Amino acid sequence: xxxxxxxxxxxxxxxxxxxxxxxxxxxxxxxxxxxxxxxxxxxxxxxxxxxxxxxxxxxxxxxxxxxxxxxxxxxxxxxxxxxxxxxxxxxxxxxxxxxxxxxxxxxxxxxxxxxxxxxxxxxxxxxxxxxxxxxxxxxxxxxxxxxxxxxxxxxxxxxxxxxxxxxxxxxxxxxxxxxxxxxxxxxxxxxxxxxx
Amino acid sequence: xxxxxxxxxxxxxxxxxxxxxxxxxxxxxxxxxxxxxxxxxxxxxxxxxxxxxxxxxxxxxxxxxxxxxxxxxxxxxxxxxxxxxxxxxxxxxxxxxxxxxxxxxxxxxxxxxxxxxxxxxxxxxxxxxxxxxxxxxxxxxxxxxxxxxxxxxxxxxxxxxxxxxxxxxxxxxxxxxxxxxxxxxxxxxxxxxxxxxxxxxxxxxxxxxxxxxxxxxxxxxxxxxxxxxxxxxxxxxxxxxxxxxxxxxxxxxxxxxxxxxxxxxxxxxxxxxxxxxxxxxxxxxxxxxxxxxxxxxxxxxxxxxxxxxxxxxxxxxxxxxxxxxxxxxxxxxxxxxxxxxxxxxxxxxxxxxxxxxxxxxxxxxxxxxxxxxxxxxxxxxxxxxxxxxxxxxxxx
Amino acid sequence: xxxxxxxxxxxxxxxxxxxxxxxxxxxxxxxxxxxxxxxxxxxxxxxxxxxxxxxxxxxxxxxxxxxxxxxxxxxxxxxxxxxxxxxxxxxxxxxxxxxxxxxxxxxxxxxxxxxxxxxxxxxxxxxxxxxxxxxxxxxxxxxxxxxxxxxxxxxxxxxxxxxxxxxxxxxxxxxxxxxxxxxxxxxxxxxxxxxxxxxxxxxxxxxxxxxxx
Numbered sequence: 001x002x003x004x005x006x007x008x009x010x011x012x013x014x015x016x017x018x019x020x021x022x023x024x025x026x027x028x029x030x031x032x033x034x035x036x037x038x039x040x041x042x043x044x045x046x047x048x049x050x051x052x053x054x055x056x057x058x059x060x061x062x063x064x065x066x067x068x069x070x071x072x073x074x075x076x077x078x079x080x081x082x083x084x085x086x087x088x089x090x091x092x093x094x095x096x097x098x099x100x101x102x103x104x105x106x107x108x109x110x111x112x113x114x115x116x117x118x119x120x121x122x123x124x125x126x127x128x129x130x131x132x133x134x135x136x137x138x139x140x141x142x143x144x145x146x147x148x149x150x151x152x153x154x155x156x157x158x159x160x161x162x163x164x165x166x167x168x169x170x171x172x173x174x175x176x177x178x179x180x181x182x183x184x185x186x187x188x189x190x191x192x193x194x195x196x
Numbered sequence: 197x198x199x200x201x202x203x204x205x206x207x208x209x210x211x212x213x214x215x216x217x218x219x220x221x222x223x224x225x226x227x228x229x230x231x232x233x234x235x236x237x238x239x240x241x242x243x244x245x246x247x248x249x250x251x252x253x254x255x256x257x258x259x260x261x262x263x264x265x266x267x268x269x270x271x272x273x274x275x276x277x278x279x280x281x282x283x284x285x286x287x288x289x290x291x292x293x294x295x296x297x298x299x300x301x302x303x304x305x306x307x308x309x310x311x312x313x314x315x316x317x318x319x320x321x322x323x324x325x326x327x328x329x330x331x332x333x334x335x336x337x338x339x340x341x342x343x344x345x346x347x348x349x350x351x352x353x354x355x356x357x358x359x360x361x362x363x364x365x366x367x368x369x370x371x372x373x374x375x376x377x378x379x380x381x382x383x384x385x386x387x388x389x390x391x392x393x394x395x396x397x398x399x400x401x402x403x404x405x406x407x408x409x410x411x412x413x414x415x416x417x418x419x420x421x422x423x424x425x426x427x428x429x430x431x432x433x434x435x436x437x438x439x440x441x442x443x444x445x446x447x448x449x450x451x452x453x454x455x456x457x458x459x460x461x462x463x464x465x466x467x468x469x470x471x472x473x474x475x476x477x478x479x480x481x482x483x484x485x486x487x488x489x490x491x492x493x494x495x496x497x498x499x500x501x502x503x504x505x506x507x508x509x510x511x512x513x514x515x516x517x518x519x520x521x522x523x524x525x526x527x528x529x530x531x532x533x534x535x536x537x538x539x540x541x542x543x544x545x546x547x548x549x550x551x552x553x554x555x556x557x558x559x560x561x562x563x564x565x566x567x568x569x570x571x572x573x574x575x576x577x578x579x580x581x582x583x584x585x586x587x588x589x590x591x592x
Numbered sequence: 593x594x595x596x597x598x599x600x601x602x603x604x605x606x607x608x609x610x611x612x613x614x615x616x617x618x619x620x621x622x623x624x625x626x627x628x629x630x631x632x633x634x635x636x637x638x639x640x641x642x643x644x645x646x647x648x649x650x651x652x653x654x655x656x657x658x659x660x661x662x663x664x665x666x667x668x669x670x671x672x673x674x675x676x677x678x679x680x681x682x683x684x685x686x687x688x689x690x691x692x693x694x695x696x697x698x699x700x701x702x703x704x705x706x707x708x709x710x711x712x713x714x715x716x717x718x719x720x721x722x723x724x725x726x727x728x729x730x731x732x733x734x735x736x737x738x739x740x741x742x743x744x745x746x747x748x749x750x751x752x753x754x755x756x757x758x759x760x761x762x763x764x765x766x767x768x769x770x771x772x773x774x775x776x777x778x779x780x781x782x783x784x785x786x787x788x789x790x791x792x793x794x795x796x797x798x799x800x801x802x803x804x805x
Contacts, residue, residue: 028346032293035339042332052385055328063335063368067361070342074358128325128385253612254605258621513605514598529594575594 006047014040027073035066052128201491204231205317228320232309240462241271247508254512278458281451286348289448293347298449298456301340305460308333308467313388315480315493326387327379330471331372334426337464338364341435341445344457348448356444359519360435363425366526367432371422373534374415377541378406378475387471391479401485405478410564411541414571416476418534420506423468425526428461429507431514432522469503470496477503529578536570633749636716638696639669639705641738644681648739653713655680656689660705660714668698669705680711681760682767694738696722697731712756718748 014037021033038061045054135143199206208227215223245260245268252259261267285294311326313319323329338361345357379385382393394405406412425432436444446457473479477499480492487495517525540563547559611618622629639660645651656673672691680686705714717740724730746753 032339032343051323052325052328055325055332058332059328059335063332063338064365067338067342067365070339071358071361074346074354250609253609256608256612256618256620258619258623509602509605509609512609513601572593579594 003047007044010040010043010047014044028070031066031070031073034069035062038062038066052131201316201493203491204315204493228310232320233306236309236463236466237459239466240459241275243462243466243504244274245270247511250505250508251512254509275455278455279452281454283451283453284448286350286448288349290347290349293343294448295453297340297344297347298453298460300343301337301460302456302463304333304336304340305463305467309463309470311387312467312470312474313391313479314470314496315491318480318493319388322386322388325385327375327385327390327471327475330387330467331368331375334464334467335368337460340460344449345445348445350448352442353445353447356435356437356441356447359441360428360445363428363432363435363522366523367422367425367530370418370526370530370534371426373531374418374422374537375471375475377411377415377537380538380541381406381411381545387474387479391474391481394478395481397485403478403481403483405476405481407476407478409544410560410567411537411544412476414533414537414540414567416472418530418537419472419476420503421525421530423465423472424507424510425522427465427468429465430511431516434516434519434522437516465504465507466500469500469507472503473499524578529574532574533567533570537567540566631718631720633751635718636703636706637701637720638699638717638722638733639694639703639714639738640717640740641692641735642713642715642742642745643739644742646741648736648741650678651742652688652735652739653680653711654689654692655686655711655713656692657687657710659708659710663704663708665702665704666698666700668695669693670695682763683771684767689735692735692738694733695731696733697727712760715745715749715752 017033017036017040021030021037024030024033039058042054042058042061045057208224211227212220212223248270249259249261249267259267260270263269263273285291308330310320311323311329341360341364342357345353345355345360348354378390382390384390384393394403396404398404402408407416424430428435435441436446441447446454449457473496480496482488482490482492482495543566544559544563547555547562550556550559608618642653643651644653656671658671658673661667661669661671670691670693671689674688674690676688677685678688701716703716706716709715722731742753742757746757
C-alpha cells in the first residue's frame with residue numbers, strides 16, 4: 001500500500017509538471033517544470049528498484065538536459081518575449097497528428113511483443129554488472145549505433161558553432177581571445193577637425 | 197581496538213535498541229542523518245575560521261583573532277550576524293524561485309553525504325550505484341544556481357549564473373571521467389566496495405591506494421582540479437568574480453539565504469573531498485600496517501582534513517582564471533587527459549598479472565610514460581602563446 | 593612545463609604560512625587598539641588652541657581676531673569676542689575669546705586656520721579617535737576642550753613648536769628690552785626735565801618733553 005501511494009504521488013507530480021511544462025508561457029518555467037518531470041520519472045525508476053537507471057536518469061536529464069534547455073532558452077531569446085501565436089492554433093492540429101503517430105509507432109510494437117504478457121519475476125533488481133554485460137554483449141550493435149549518432153550530432157554542433165573564417169586566412173586557430181580579435185576601426189580624430 | 201573503531205556503530209545500535217519496536221526503523225534513519233548533519237555542520241563552522249586564519253597566515257597577516265580565544269568564536273559571531281540580517285527580496289524578482297534556490301542547492305548536497313563511507317561499517321546508505329547517486333545529487337546544484345541567478349532579475353546575477361553553469365557542465369565531464377578508472381579497477385559502483393578494493397599492503401607496507409598507481413595519480417590530480425571548479429572555489433571562482441560581477445548569482449541574496457548558499461558551497465567542497473578520499477586515498481584505511489590500531493574514522497577525517505587544507509592552500513595561492521582560459525583548461529586539457537587515463541587504466545587492468553620485477557617495471561613505465569607524455573604535450577599546447585609579451589588592441 | 597609556476601607559487605605561500613609562525617618580522621599587521629603606530633609629525637586632524645603656562649583661560653594665545661573664522665572654508669569656527677582685555681606674552685593688552693567653538697563634524701582638517709593665524713594660537717592636532725555616540729553635542733568642541741598646553745604642542749609638532757617658542761622668546765626679550773629702554777629713556781627725559789627745571793628756575797614743562805614719543 002505505501003508503495004502505491006508513493007507511486008501515485010510521483011506519477012501525479014510527473015504528469016502535473018509535464019503538463020505545466022507544455023502550457024506555461026514563461027519558457028524558463030517550462031524548462032524547470034520539465035526538469036521536475038524528469039526528476040519524477042527518476043523517482044519512479046527508483047521505486048521500481050532500478051537504482052542505476054534512476055540515478056542515470058537524474059544525472060543525465062536533470063543534471064545535463066534540463067540545464068541545456070534552460071541555457072538554450074536564455075541564449076536564444078529573451079524570457080520576457082510574449083509568444084504571438086496562441087497555443088491552440090492551426091499548427092496544433094499537425095502536432096497532434098504527429099504526436100499520435102509517434103505514440104502509435106511506439107505503442108504498437110510494445111503491445112504486440114510477447115514480453116508484456118509475461119508475469120514479472122519475483123526478484124526485479126537489475127544490478128549494474130548485468131546491465132553492463134548485456135550492453136556489451138547482446139545490445140552491442142544498438143549501443144554502437146547510438147554512440148555513432150551522438151558523435152555525428154556532436155560534430156555537427158561543432159561545425160555549426162564554428163566561426164566562419166575568411167577564405168584567405170589559413171592560420172591555425174589561436175586560442176587566446178586577445179590575439180584572435182581583429183582591431184576595430186578606430187575613430188579618426190583628424191577627420192573631425194574644423195577648418196578655421 | 198575494534199571497540200574504539202566501531203564505537204559510533206555500536207552506539208547507534210544501542211540507541212536504536214532503546215527505541216520501541218515500532219519506531220526502530222525511524223530511529224535508525226534519524227541516528228544516521230543527525231550525526232552527519234552535526235559533524236559536517238560543525239566542520240563548516242570550523243573550516244570558515246581556519247580558512248580565514250590560514251589565508252591570513254599565507255599573506256603574513258594574523259587573520260581573525262578578536263572573537264573568543266584566538267578568534268575561534270568568529271563563526272558564531274558570523275552566524276548571528278547572518279541570521280539577524282534583513283532578508284531582502286528584490287522587487288522585480290521571481291519571489292518563489294528566489295526562495296527555492298538556496299533550498300534546492302543545499303538539500304541535494306546533504307543527500308550526497310549519505311553514500312560516503314566515513315569508517316568501517318559507517319555508511320548511511322549502501323547503494324549498489326552509490327557513486328552515481330553522488331554525482332546525480334551533485335547535478336541538482338547547477339539548476340539551483342541557475343534558479344538563483346534568473347530569479348534575481350539582475351544582470352550580474354544572470355551572468356554569474358551563466359558562468360557558473362558553463363563552468364559546472366564543463367568540469368562535470370572531467371570529474372566523472374576521472375572517477376571512472378576507479379570504478380573500472382574496483383569493479384563496483386558502491387563506495388564501500390571501492391574502499392574495500394584499496395585494502396591491504398603491497399610487500400607488507402606499501403598501501404594499495406589508487407593514488408599510488410600511475411592512473412590513480414593522474415586521476416587524483418584531474419579529480420582535484422575538476423572538484424575545485426565544481427565547488428566554485430578559487431582559482432575557478434569566476435562566477436562570483438567580484439571585480440566584474442559583484443558577487444555573481446549571490447548578488448541579490450542576503451541574510452539567511454546567503455548563509456545557505458555559503459553553507460552549500462562548503463558542503464559541496466566537503467562532499468567532493470570525501471569522495472576524493474574514498475576513491476583515491478584509500479577511504480578509511482590506515483597508511484601503514486603499524487598505524488592500523490587507530491580507528492578507521494580517524495583516518496578518514498585525517499585525509500579529509502588534509503584535502504581541505506590543500507584546497508585552502510590553493511585558494512591562497514592561485515589568481516583567478518579568465519573565462520576562456522577556464523574553458524580551454526577543461527576541454528583541451530582535462531578531458532583529453534581523462535580519456536587517455538581511461539585507456540591507461542585498461543592497460544593497467546589487463547597487465548595485472550605482470551608480477552615479476554621486470555614486468556612491474558614495464559607496467560609502470562608504460563602507463564606512467566603514456567600519461568607523462570600526454571601531460572607534457574597537452575600542457576605545451578595549452579600554454580602556447582603564454583609568456584610572450586601581451587598584445588593590447590585598445591590600450592597602448 | 594605546465595605546472596612549474598603553480599608549484600613555485602605554492603612553495604612561496606607555504607613559506608609565508610610557516611614563516612609567519614616563527615618570524616614576527618614578517619607580520620605587517622599593527623594590532624590597533626593594543627598597538628599604535630607613531631603618527632608622522634606632519635600629520636594633522638582637527639585644530640586646537642594653544643595656551644602658555646598653567647591656566648588655559650589666562651594663557652590662551654588667541655586674541656579673537658576672527659581671521660580663522662573668516663578663512664575657514666567650511667565655516668566650522670564660531671568666535672565671540674570678550675569685552676575685557678588681558679596682556680599677551682609681550683605684555684600688550686589684547687582681546688580674548690569669550691566663546692570659541694569648532695564643529696568637528698564639519699571641519700575637514702585643511703589646516704588653513706593654522707596657517708593664517710598670526711598669533712600661533714590655532715594649530716592642528718593629531719588625535720584621531722574622535723568617534724562618539726552622539727552626533728551633535730559631542731562633536732561641537734568648546735574652548736575648554738580645544739585649549740591644550742604649549743607642552744602638548746611641543747610634543748606633537750616638535751620642530752614647529754620649537755621655532756615658535758624661540759621666536760616668541762625673542763619677541764618677549766625684545767619687548768622687554770624695548771620696555772626697559774623706554775623706561776630708561778623716560779627716566780632720562782624726566783631727569784633732564786628736572787635738571788632743566790633746576791637750571792632755568794622752574795619754567796612750566798613743555799608738552800613735548802612730558803609725553804615721550
